Amino acid sequence: MDGYPEDVRGTARWALAETAEGRARVCPLDERGRPAGPVCEEESAPAAVRARPQVGRWVWRATAAVYPRLLAAGLRVPRCYDVETAEALLLGHEALAGHPRSLPAAWARLHRLPEPPDPPPASQGTDPQPSLFEAGPPPLPDGVDPLEALLEVYAAQLARTAGAGHPDRMRLLLAGESAGTLVAAEMSRAGVPWRADVHRELLDELLGERYPGGGLPRRLVELAGEVSRAFGPDVRVRPEVPAEVLQAFARAGVRLSSTRAWELERVDHPAVAPLLRFKKLYRLHTAHGWTWLRSWVRDGRFRAEYVPGGAPSGRWTTNGGGALQIPRVVRRAVVADPGRRLVVADAAQLEPRILAAVSGDRGLMAAASTGRDLYTALSERAFSGDRAQAKLALLGAVYGQTSGDGLRYLAALRKRFPAAVAYVDEAARAGEEGRLVRTHLGRTSPPAGPQGADGGPGDADGGPQRAAGAGDRARGRFTRNFVVQGSAADWAVLMLAALRRRLLGSAAELVFFQHDEVIVHCPAEEAERVSEAVRAAGAQAAHAMFGATPVDFAFSVGVMECYADAKGAGEEAAPVR
DNA sequence: ACCAAGCGCGCC
């Protein structure tokens, strides 16, 4: 018991559609998703929702199009069904079932629904442009009722879901992904507590002061000088230009295939140390420096725009701000408000645990049945206690390693955990042969297509040769990883959904989510209860997905004031020198 | 002036 209810409101289901004028048409639905009462028209979506607190699930076209305005009006909803999100998942699923991957007619009609009028005068000034604009659908033809179109598509989706290979899993996925859209909108609105003053202090300390004319800050200018001098008295090398760096090393008799850090590290030359230091700091300056701070942090919050399922695997992405790549050093600026705490929870070794559960490998499930370090448990079972070997072997199996030590250890892994290895091997074979694969809940990999969407793997090989070319093998690595990474995304979104519901109505706010990690910002006195809620949500997600599995999806949870104090956030408090 | 591609690196 964590003291938070699992469910807070009723189960009534209503549909909501906005008209071209921004009014809202709503009606109740029965168990099978058909209209179960008269249609009402309200002056706006917020008015319609506010008047119906008993509704447990709102069915609408797209959370992203409606929910921000509800939140702005101070409203939250318990659950929703996002028709656009569902459509994308169903289409993907049907592609594997052999159906043509084309839009149903009803969908085309729905998609002609107008975007609601866009009234947010909310924030002013030089805001970063949200960029996610796909020029809203064209106006709805006269005489087409947006609510009718919505209901038509929804009914069709329910029928298609019932026809899926595992209807229950598909329902779970659609419900989870819909909840994910709510979480995304709410997190984007809440923002991560961000101390701009701490961030600036950090920049001053690491990068030195800036010069009036713009350009690089002092420390970077100094390091660039050191790099240049290391190549000779009259040499000038711009360390941020790879071509110049390669040239300089070539003149010094050092042949490099790139200027990547890991390659430079092996080179014995006086320019290497200042160059590596420059790269690190240059990165901080360009990606999370003063410009970033000015564009993304307002009123003590960093607000990112989350895109649930933005990656094919189901992982989330963000638009602008690089919210999922906050460097460790910068996390010092993430500090809870006075009287509040950050509950930082990390699903330890999520992907290997997911592999254990989806493959049903007995040995791996046993190793993953406790919250203790999985690689240690693994090493005891197969690698005579060598944790590093165990980790490499497992990651190699999941990522499709083609060389190196991981490959060497793979044999031992295969011997002890045959079902787990066979599971990812089969996914890889499917990819190499141009077939699609699915996650545990039925999320489907994108088609390989010679025109494969935006350069995804699989389209590198032009020829129709039979033998697996480099492109096929890349495709195999992609599908191999997809079944694990994607199933982890399945779990993560179910966990988010469960956690959100447990926190609903409390003062605790979900403020950050990154693949297998969440941060909740809450009053200090609630932190323990929130920690319990997070653990419970993780277990709830696992049970919903796998039933009574022995695998422990252990959350390591910490309560802290500053994100930099999170375990794993590294002791490397940046040696300045 | 603008755009695409390639590089490189941050996170998981």
Place this chain on the structure above:
DNA sequence: AAAGGGCGCGCTTGGT
């Protein structure tokens, strides 16, 4: 430690 899976993003270059 090793170099493979998923991303976003800012930079530079080199093409119009």
